Amino acid sequence: MSGQWYKQQWLAVATMFILLTIIWYLAALILNGNQLIKNLERRQQSWSYSQIISEAYAVKRPALPAPHQVVAEIYKSVFQTKVTSKRSLLYHAQITLNSTLLGFVLGSLLGIAIAIGIVHNRTLEASLMPWVIASQTIPILAIAPIVVVVLGAINLTGLIPKALISMYLSFFPVTIGMVKGLRAADKMHMELMLTYNASARQIFWKLRWFAAQPYLFASLKVAIASSLVGAIVGELPTGAQGGLGSRLLSGSYYGQTVQIWSALLMSALLGSLLVWLVGFTEKRMLARRGGQ
Amino acid sequence: MLSTIRQIAAVILIALQMSLVVTLENGFYNRHMGLLAVLIMALLLSWFLLSGLTRLSDVGGFRSRVSKLSVPLIFAFMLLLVWQSLVCGFDVPLVLLPAPTLIVTAAWHNLPLLWADFQQTYLKAVVAGYLIGCGSGFLVARLAVRSQFLQNGLLPFGNFMSSIPIVGIAPVMVMWFGFDWPSKAAVVVIMTFFPMLINTVAGLQSVDPLHADLMRTYAAKKSQIFFKNQLPQAMPFIFNALKLNSTLALIGAIVAEFFGTPIVGMGFRISTEVGRMNMDMVWATILVAALAGSASYGALSLLERMITFWHPSIRGVKH
Numbered sequence: 330m331s332g333q334w335y336k337q338q339w340l341a342v343a344t345m346f347i348l349l350t351i352i353w354y355l356a357a358l359i360l361n362g363n364q365l366i367k368n369l370e371r372r373q374q375s376w377s378y379s380q381i382i383s384e385a386y387a388v389k390r391p392a393l394p395a396p397h398q399v400v401a402e403i404y405k406s407v408f409q410t411k412v413t414s415k416r417s418l419l420y421h422a423q424i425t426l427n428s429t430l431l432g433f434v435l436g437s438l439l440g441i442a443i444a445i446g447i448v449h450n451r452t453l454e455a456s457l458m459p460w461v462i463a464s465q466t467i468p469i470l471a472i473a474p475i476v477v478v479v480l481g482a483i484n485l486t487g488l489i490p491k492a493l494i495s496m497y498l499s500f501f502p503v504t505i506g507m508v509k510g511l512r513a514a515d516k517m518h519m520e521l522m523l524t525y526n527a528s529a530r531q532i533f534w535k536l537r538w539f540a541a542q543p544y545l546f547a548s549l550k551v552a553i554a555s556s557l558v559g560a561i562v563g564e565l566p567t568g569a570q571g572g573l574g575s576r577l578l579s580g581s582y583y584g585q586t587v588q589i590w591s592a593l594l595m596s597a598l599l600g601s602l603l604v605w606l607v608g609f610t611e612k613r614m615l616a617r618r619g620g621q
Numbered sequence: 622m623l624s625t626i627r628q629i630a631a632v633i634l635i636a637l638q639m640s641l642v643v644t645l646e647n648g649f650y651n652r653h654m655g656l657l658a659v660l661i662m663a664l665l666l667s668w669f670l671l672s673g674l675t676r677l678s679d680v681g682g683f684r685s686r687v688s689k690l691s692v693p694l695i696f697a698f699m700l701l702l703v704w705q706s707l708v709c710g711f712d713v714p715l716v717l718l719p720a721p722t723l724i725v726t727a728a729w730h731n732l733p734l735l736w737a738d739f740q741q742t743y744l745k746a747v748v749a750g751y752l753i754g755c756g757s758g759f760l761v762a763r764l765a766v767r768s769q770f771l772q773n774g775l776l777p778f779g780n781f782m783s784s785i786p787i788v789g790i791a792p793v794m795v796m797w798f799g800f801d802w803p804s805k806a807a808v809v810v811i812m813t814f815f816p817m818l819i820n821t822v823a824g825l826q827s828v829d830p831l832h833a834d835l836m837r838t839y840a841a842k843k844s845q846i847f848f849k850n851q852l853p854q855a856m857p858f859i860f861n862a863l864k865l866n867s868t869l870a871l872i873g874a875i876v877a878e879f880f881g882t883p884i885v886g887m888g889f890r891i892s893t894e895v896g897r898m899n900m901d902m903v904w905a906t907i908l909v910a911a912l913a914g915s916a917s918y919g920a921l922s923l924l925e926r927m928i929t930f931w932h933p934s935i936r937g938v939k940h
Contacts, residue, residue, distance in 0.1 A: 337769075341770050456692050457696070554784045558788055593790065597785035
């Protein structure tokens with residue numbers, strides 16, 4: 330790839346970004362403006378377009394806050410409040426991050442374990458694989474609140490229930506990816522191992538494990554994004570315990586739209602950061618083995 | 622000979638375990654711990670039963686089809702039996718985990734209610750949102766493939782959107798579109814749009830250069846190239862997105878209902894029954910959601926087989 334191509338890519342992304350921002354501002358103007366006009370007409374006051382335009386970006390509870398309002402809210406709740414305070418977005422992001430990471434680690438380990446079992450044991454494959462796939466057609470996220478409530482009933486609160494939901498969501502992509510990956514070893518290499526009379530364990534550690542790594546990282550990226558979704562949805566029923574999910578819910582209860590959007594933007598940043606981290610690790614790991 | 626004896630023993634023990642669960646009073650493990658031995662033996666022997674059936678699939682023909690179907694079913698049945706035995710045997714409180722039989726009874730007694738919820742959530746919100754989301758994702762992908770600039774701008778954005786929790790948009794949509802199903806459909810549209818876009822672009826670009834050259838040699842029109850070459854090539858990718866989206870759509874609609882609904886809908890049912898601690902009803906709703914999710918996924922898989930019958934991954938499957 331030449332530098333020329335990169336420039337074009339950068340230009341296109343920048344154009345897209347500017348376009349989206351303009352659309353956002355226009356949408357905010359239309360939605361909030363209509364809100365204002367309704368309110369004024371209800372009080373039988375006269376209004377002019379110039380007045381609406383000047384007021385639309387400063388409504389207290391806008392239908393759609395303008396980008397600068399959201400950025401200001403994030404700035405206020407990240408840099409101008411103590412990290413330990415309940416008003417700090419960093420405090421909530423850290424709670425969400427904890428359960429995301431714990432669930433991600435547990436889910437990945439479980440997924441790898443199931444994949445190893447499936448690859449080495451045909452009975453396990455025949456009985457488990459259809460259900461691994463079926464488990465994902467069940468909208469598990471929908472029961473996330475129940476898991477949290479039920480575990481709360483036996484005094485299991487805080488990190489563990491949310492991490493369990495993240496784990497359930499993240500084990501699937503890892504299982505599927507690893508089953509593919511552990512079987513992706515080069516046929517010639519596999520035959521060489523058999524020629525050397527290698528045991529199943531030796532074949533695993535010397536060949537299969539390395540053949541599976543590109544597949545593993547591809548599925549880890551999907552898994553960590555799902556973990557974050559699981560953690561956020563798991564936080565919905567536990568408003569008091571904090572987290573980005575509880576910020577979303579309390580914001581929607583009290584009509585604090587700016588709070589909702591700042592929590593949304595924060596979780597978007599967190600999500601892309603986590604996926605980028607996995608990608609970065611992947612590049613470092615695979616580069617050692619001559620990967621691109 | 623030995624394996625046959627093991628398999629017969631497995632069937633006998635499973636039947637014994639079932640009769641124990643049906644006849645004994647709840648809490649029988651609390652009174653006689655020794656009865657657990659029957660369950661453990663039944664589990665161990667059923668493993669032999671499963672291995673025997675798995676080996677059948679090597680024979681090929683009708684037997685392998687029987688094996689492919691029966692092994693997962695027996696596995697699931699064993700799981701349900703363990704669940705039922707433990708919940709009944711240790712008298713686990715209903716709030717924690719109801720027995721499978723209780724869930725099915727609750728579902729059976731509340732069929733009209735569950736059907737109304739299903740109509741509200743699935744037939745209105747999910748179907749509408751899914752069609753709009755997947756349709757627009759497909760159309761935008763078709764535009765993006767034609768223009769390099771659009772592709773450069775859209776794809777990183779699409780990838781970014783797939784790494785963030787889009788479900789979080791639900792409260793905003795409820796504010797904009799009100800409590801009824803259109804707000805849920807809007808969440809579903811946003812959730813399904815990006816997977817469709819990314820997959821369709823990847824699919825339309827997966828055309829073999831040789832095929833593209835051939836089309837050009839035949840002086841094919843743009844539309845002909847699209848319908849005769851690009852679209853068939855993209856079908857496996859498109860179906861991947863469709864299958865993924867069928868689950869995403871259900872999740873989006875149910876989670877959006879946690880943020881405000883009229884007094885009907887699966888998400889509403891789950892959250893209110895949890896509040897009343899009617900766990901059997903909650904699980905019955907989950908059962909409906911699971912059936913709906915699996916049925917949509919299965920139907921899409923069947924459709925995929927019919928449409929992409931030419932694809933090696935389908936042709937290679939022995940029926």
